[in-house]
Amino acid sequence: MKTKKQSLAVLLSAGIVATSISLPTSSYAATSNNVLSTEKYNEAIKSPEFISGQLTTPSSTKTEDVVFRYVDENKDKYKLGTKSAKESFTVKKQEDDTLGAKVIRLQQTYNGVPVWGSTQVAHVDNKGVLTVFSGTVIPDLDQKLQQPNQKISANEAVSLAEKELGFKPNYTVEPTSELVVYAKDDTVSYAYHVHLGFLSPQPGSHDYFVEAETGKILDHIEVLHAAKNPRNITGTVTTGTGKDSFGNTRSLNLLKSNNTYYLVDKTRGQGIYTYDAQNKGSEDDTSVLPGVLFNNSTNSFISKNAQAAVDAHTYAGKVYDYYKTVHGRDSYDGNGTKIVSTVHFGQQYENAFWDPELKQMVYGDGDGSTRSFTAAIDAVGHELTHAVTDSSSNLIYQNESGALNEAMSDVFGTLVEYYNNSNPDYLIGEDLFFQSGQALRSMSDPTKYGDPDHYSKRYTGTNQSQLVHTNSGIINKAAYLIAEGGTHYGVTVNGIGKDKMGKIFYRANTQYLTESATFSQARQAFVQSAADLYGTQSAEVTSVNKAFDAVGVK
Incomplete structure (x- = not known):
């Protein structure tokens, strides 16, 4: 408990x-263009985790080729064996840095199978010079891995994960099972990454790693996920007021449709939508999210039941404004994606969480010793920052x-x-x-x-x-x-x-x-x-x- x-x-x-790491020392020396010359090793894995400086000479070739050439020239440092950089990494994403560099995020692979959690990020400046290579590369995979001996199927891995969980859930999304290379401590093996996501008997999301040869459960990570996308609504943009958890009057951006006022703010990105789970979320109802779009017959949301929704709607807008004004980020993913919140989840649910599958916030009402989990703006900012992290570094x-x-x-x-x-x-x-x-x-x-x-x-x-x-x-x-x-x-x-x-x-x-x-x-x-x-x-x-x-x- x-x-x-x-x-x-x-x-x-x-x-x-x-x-777990021991903490090595690192050296610092200034280079041009505000790039520090640093080489930092993860001593537990015996592999670099952050290298910066003028790592390559200027080049007019493709950005990814600059990065791959650097890795190929430093294969001994990264202990890639006979594999080339193009055989060892795939490009996940490339984007422009606001300071002028090209940024590439990589996924380490081995024989085409992703090495779970081993991602890297590289910066190449406007002269085609690699300046930063960040992220630990799992070394010596050619020595630690044989060809995969998959005695366990992907479906069998799901069954083994369910057995470890202790019950067969009423799923909100179908379980997934993907073959990965899984590295932990000194052990590297092929495993299925099994994800189980459900809402009953209580919200749950579990990642299991099932060894492909033996069916042994190698690891388990508990996270939260859920299942369906909120609907869009059309209407007239308008405003109103509401009372928050402390009785303060808040100005609200609303949408009016068919003489009903909805907590939909169309003034920010693709919108801020606030829903009501109506205290559902039980074993008998696994499809409650996102719930009913919070609405009222007038533009005045002053009932006690509306307080949590007024909090969530107001504070989501404040978080949006902070990231847009201070960091130039349009919504949590930088692309203006709608921000969705659900309040009144479950019975006396004393929690809040960001759901990365449904891509929305979920708030409980607390257990009586606490207010609704929408009442604190830092809690709302905390949760939506998880969404920012999911969309960028994706810290596991x-x-x-x-x-x-x-x-x-x-x-x-x-x-x-x-x-x-x-x-x-x-x-x-x-x-x-x-x-x-x-x-x-x-x-x-x-x-x-x-x-x-x-x-x-x-x-x-x-x-x-x-x-x-x-x-x-x-x-x-x-x-x-x-x-x-x-x-x-x-x-x-x-x-x-x-x-x-x-x-x-x-x-x-x-x-x-x-x-x-x-x-x-x-x-x-x-x-x-x-x-x-x-x-x-x-x-x-x-x-x-x-x-x-x-x-x-x-």
Whole structure:
């Protein structure tokens, strides 16, 4: 059973294999164009996790060819054996960086099979020079893997995962089963990545890794997923008002259709849609999401039942505005995609989550000791930042990458709260509680709610929910020190302000972090982001380095 704190704190994303790491040192030297010369190794895997500098000579060839040529010239470093770069990686996505570079995200493969969680990101500048290669490559696969001996079929893998789960769910989406190369610790094997997603008897989403030869369950990650897309609606754009959870009057953007007013805001991107699950979500009803589009006969949403919907609708708009105004990001994916929220999910459901399959927010009403999970703008910002992360770095919800995922959501939930400028602070979720002095977490003092503020105090157990929420405190403390400054464990950090800290963290999340990023790799990503934005010799770079020194991440 989860503790109250764990249950309240399960603010989710989607989920690799991350290894525990020893913390190596790295060297820094300034190069031209604000690129630091850095080479950082993941000592546990014995493979580079972040390399930057003038890594290649200028070239007019295709961007991906620049990257592949670099990898081929450094095959010994990445321990790819006889495989070429084009045989070892596929291009997942290519996009333009706002500072002028081309950014390519890669997926490591072996004999055409994806290596689960092993993704990389490369930056090539406008002269065709590779400047950054970020992300650990799983080495020596030619020595560790034979041809796949698939004694277990994909369907049998699903059955084995269901057996491990302990029951056959009433699925909202059909289970999936994909052959992958799965690496954890010193073991590498072919496995089926099985995903089970359902809403009853309670919302659940599980990723199982079933060894293809033996049927052994190699690993299990618990995430959340769901199942159907909300409908579109046409009408006249209008406005109205509503009362939030604290009785405050809020201005609302609405859509009027057939003399009914809907909580649909067409002024932002492709729209903000707010739905009502009507406290459904039971074993008898597995198709409740997204629910009924919240509506009223007038443009005044003042009933008690409407409070959670007014919160969700208002705060989703504030989060949209923050990312658009401050970072130039149009909705969570950068493409203006509609933002969908469902309130009143389940009976006394004391949680909230981002559902990456349905691509929407889901909020419970709390258990009586808490308000609806829409009541805190930092909680709403937290959840929608999971969507930003899913659409960019896709930090896997396990181990250090999962703790980074949580910390990113805490950081930007807090920055959204300051952007909204309504009694902002560095506490997370304090407005959810009726009793004053309570919160989910604290960025300024993680130990106040039982989280570590230094890498030496990190949680090292096997409970993944506890690991990702607890160890996020280390990164949260670093972010706080970067913004506000202070002396921590004998290290003094000069603060650079919340705005600059946010720009550095946003750039790292969208440009440098990879799915299985460790804290060590993340430090390099934050430092390089600061150098990109403010220069290699800047006070901002110094502050980031000092903050991570202060929390013990090398």
